[in-house]
Amino acid sequence: MKHTQRLIQVTGIIMLVIGLLITQNPLIAQSEAVDNTEPAEGLTLHVVQRGENLYRIALAYDTTIDTLAELNGITNVSSIFVGQRLLVPAGEDTSIPATHTVQAGETLANIADLYDLDWQYLLDLNQLANANRIYPGQVIALVPEAVTTPTPEPTPSNEPSQEPATDVPATDTVPNEAETEPGLGIVATPAEPSVTGIPFLHTVQSGETLFKIATRYGLTVNDLVTANSIADPTRIYSGQQLIIPNLEIPEAVVNLPEPLSYVQVNPILFKEGEAGSFVITTSTPITLTGTFLGSDLRIISQDGLQHMAIVGIPMYTVAGIYPVQLFVGASTTYTFNVRVIAGNYGAQYITLGADQAPLYDPVVDETELNLLNRITSEFTEPRLYGSNLSLPAAAAMNAPYGASRSINGGGFDRYHSGADFASPPGTNVLAAAPGKVVLADTLNIRGNAVVIDHGEGVFTAYAHMSSLLVSIGETVQTGQVIGLAGSTGRSTGPHLHWEVWVNGVPVNPLPWLQTALP
Numbered sequence: 001m002k003h004t005q006r007l008i009q010v011t012g013i014i015m016l017v018i019g020l021l022i023t024q025n026p027l028i029a030q031s032e033a034v035d036n037t038e039p040a041e042g043l044t045l046h047v048v049q050r051g052e053n054l055y056r057i058a059l060a061y062d063t064t065i066d067t068l069a070e071l072n073g074i075t076n077v078s079s080i081f082v083g084q085r086l087l088v089p090a091g092e093d094t095s096i097p098a099t100h101t102v103q104a105g106e107t108l109a110n111i112a113d114l115y116d117l118d119w120q121y122l123l124d125l126n127q128l129a130n131a132n133r134i135y136p137g138q139v140i141a142l143v144p145e146a147v148t149t150p151t152p153e154p155t156p157s158n159e160p161s162q163e164p165a166t167d168v169p170a171t172d173t174v175p176n177e178a179e180t181e182p183g184l185g186i187v188a189t190p191a192e193p194s195v196t197g198i199p200f201l202h203t204v205q206s207g208e209t210l211f212k213i214a215t216r217y218g219l220t221v222n223d224l225v226t227a228n229s230i231a232d233p234t235r236i237y238s239g240q241q242l243i244i245p246n247l248e249i250p251e252a253v254v255n256l257p258e259p260l261s262y263v264q265v266n267p268i269l270f271k272e273g274e275a276g277s278f279v280i281t282t283s284t285p286i287t288l289t290g291t292f293l294g295s296d297l298r299i300i301s302q303d304g305l306q307h308m309a310i311v312g313i314p315m316y317t318v319a320g321i322y323p324v325q326l327f328v329g330a331s332t333t334y335t336f337n338v339r340v341i342a343g344n345y346g347a348q349y350i351t352l353g354a355d356q357a358p359l360y361d362p363v364v365d366e367t368e369l370n371l372l373n374r375i376t377s378e379f380t381e382p383r384l385y386g387s388n389l390s391l392p393a394a395a396a397m398n399a400p401y402g403a404s405r406s407i408n409g410g411g412f413d414r415y416h417s418g419a420d421f422a423s424p425p426g427t428n429v430l431a432a433a434p435g436k437v438v439l440a441d442t443l444n445i446r447g448n449a450v451v452i453d454h455g456e457g458v459f460t461a462y463a464h465m466s467s468l469l470v471s472i473g474e475t476v477q478t479g480q481v482i483g484l485a486g487s488t489g490r491s492t493g494p495h496l497h498w499e500v501w502v503n504g505v506p507v508n509p510l511p512w513l514q515t516a517l518p
Helices: 002-024 026-036 054-060 065-072 108-114 119-125 210-216 221-228 354-360 362-376 510-514
Strands: 043-047 085-089 099-101 139-141 200-203 241-244 260-266 275-282 288-292 299-302 306-312 320-328 332-341 347-350 397-399 404-407 412-415 419-421 428-430 435-443 447-453 458-465 481-484 496-502 505-507
Touching: 054 065, 065 085, 108 119, 119 139, 210 221, 221 241, 260 320, 260 332, 275 288, 275 320, 288 299, 288 306, 306 496, 306 505, 362 412, 362 435, 362 447, 362 458, 362 496, 435 458, 447 481, 458 481
Parallel strands: 347 404
Antiparallel strands: 043 085, 099 139, 200 241, 260 275, 275 306, 288 320, 299 306, 320 332, 397 419, 404 412, 419 496, 428 481, 435 447, 447 458, 458 496, 496 505
């Protein structure tokens, strides 16, 4: 009997504690209330979906974050979870979201028709200068509440900058000046993200970390590292612009001329100094050609229906909107826009010894680059590389791609065209993918160097080696030893300098290690 009474007392205490926990936890209390009661008059329920935040939900129901927080007892407006049920003000469902993110092939008229709006209304609402200059990834405001102050559109140019935004020591990486958002009526604000679907840009604010930004968008740190080719996740800076990768892809509103049936841009925002691709599907076999950034597209076709072109975005390509022209057969031309964003690779001081003075001359640099451009502009088939490239050395990377460089106090008139690995003298240098050796020689700047053709316009180059173990014309496999690390050419110490070239353009090698290739 005493045992039974004690059991009843313990059970009562446990139930009391559980009750107190539910009362003190607004999320649990809210969940219980929402699950078991109907919403009061004037309210309805919203179930949180992946990628949503309180700001986006507030816009959808024409209310405010504070109202939602008060209705649901939310103390931390940044902390909601997928599946959570929220009380929201009931109103007329217009089925029009606050914004629309442009995809390849869409026009302002298509978007306006989708939402039963007038294209001139969208043009005026977003303060766009030209309806024909929208681009994939651009966020178009559909309601006045989603509009913020636009900033001027930069004029595209392929002329190199005369000097970097900031002069810094060699050990530091400093951003270029933040790029402006061309032709937009809406931009992502520091307070709340505006969209969580197709990629858009987040501008890093003072005090933010990559973890905090990733959490805010329901992503992992690795998602952001991969999307932005970040070498060191602990080093981001105020004003840096990060691509927020795909979470969900809305249905596109595309009106393509026959026989085009599908156009994809990957990634949706191109970055200075990196590679991108266009994927085009046609309903009937057709010969497809095109141009981008003043060069012909190297288009690979399968059965005349599936077409793909890989492009390299040259360093010093100014951030802006650039047209892609597709020539379909002999009579049809289709043009769409692509946005290029700044690389923000920083700058470095480099000190070289007096014995290397003859190599300071920019003409020496230009001559060698012209040689490599001619070699890597060749286009061979078939493709020999797989979905990724492999590391060329078992060593830590100590200098990433892209930094503008001042040599011995001179102007910042050069940039680092590859990635450096801290390979001790005599260690193995490995082929990053299968291919054919098209150069194995001693160059002025790169010293003992090897260039491998992997097919379809993709090449890798390996420099400053102490000795070469392959010859021109030789076929190599992934991981094959092609040479030994050293310090030949214009070098301050033993290391491997590794480059990736796409159709004659040197691009950032790191994305080719981290993400699946086109």
